[in-house]
Amino acid sequence: ENLTAIEEATAYKKLQETLGLTQEELAKRLGKSRSHITNMLGLLTLPDTIQEDISAKKITMGHARVISKLDDYNQQQELVDKVIKYAKQLNKKLKIVDIGTGSGAIAITLKKLLPSSNVTAVDISNDALEVAKSNAKKLGADVNFIQSNMLNNVTGKYDCIISNPPYIAYDEEIMDIVKNNEPHLALYADNNGLACYEKILSNCKNYLNNNAIV
Numbered sequence: 558e559n560l561t562a563i564e565e566a567t568a569y570k571k572l573q574e575t576l577g578l579t580q581e582e583l584a585k586r587l588g589k590s591r592s593h594i595t596n597m598l599g600l601l602t603l604p605d606t607i608q609e610d611i612s613a614k615k616i617t618m619g620h621a622r623v624i625s626k627l628d629d630y631n632q633q634q635e636l637v638d639k640v641i642k643y644a645k646q647l648n649k650k651l652k653i654v655d656i657g658t659g660s661g662a663i664a665i666t667l668k669k670l671l672p673s674s675n676v677t678a679v680d681i682s683n684d685a686l687e688v689a690k691s692n693a694k695k696l697g698a699d700v701n702f703i704q705s706n707m708l709n710n711v712t713g714k715y716d717c718i719i720s721n722p723p724y725i726a727y728d729e730e731i732m733d734i735v736k737n738n739e740p741h742l743a744l745y746a747d748n749n750g751l752a753c754y755e756k757i758l759s760n761c762k763n764y765l766n767n768n769a770i771v
Contacts, residue, residue, distance in 0.1 A: 661689030
């Protein structure tokens with residue numbers, strides 16, 4: 558059958574719930590890649606109006622997948638807006654580094670909105686970087702990618718360091734759908750969830766240009 562993307566995603570979700578499978582187990586059962594299953598199920602987290610636009614092909618799958626990866630759309634939109642405002646104030650080409658880029662949503666959005674900027678996306682996970690690279694290619698965003706634990710493998714100085722890192726304490730209760738399907742590396746951090754923030758703030762001064770923001 559020629560299913561729409563939303564219909565396909567709904568079918569995957571029903572199978573997952575009926576059989577009690579993780580995304581990885583479902584992918585193996587169906588002969589699909591885990592990233593494909595993850596991307597498709599992510600579409601179901603979008604508002605109904607956006608799902609309707611996807612079905613009507615008003616929104617491309619590339620854009621939809623990036624949107625669906627946003628952990629907190631409002632929070633990340635606010636972060637992007639602040640960087641755009643800062644760029645206008647400085648009136649210069651910015652060097653930006655996004656730590657813990659995940660799917661690359663923030664880095665890609667900034668590159669599209671600030672095309673003259675130099676944007677670097679960093680993540681400790683090679684799997685996450687592969688997804689981010691794929692998203693950047695689909696959206697035509699020229700972003701630099703570095704595999705690194707925080708800033709360990711990063712060189713140079715930047716005008717803006719941004720991050721939406723893991724922030725959940727290991728003993729904190731979270732929804733099963735999140736715990737069972739999201740990489741724990743992207744969710745949990747030591748010291749009551751504050752470890753990543755502390756590491757970034759303690760080390761970032763070595764990577765900042767004058768008048769830079771974090």
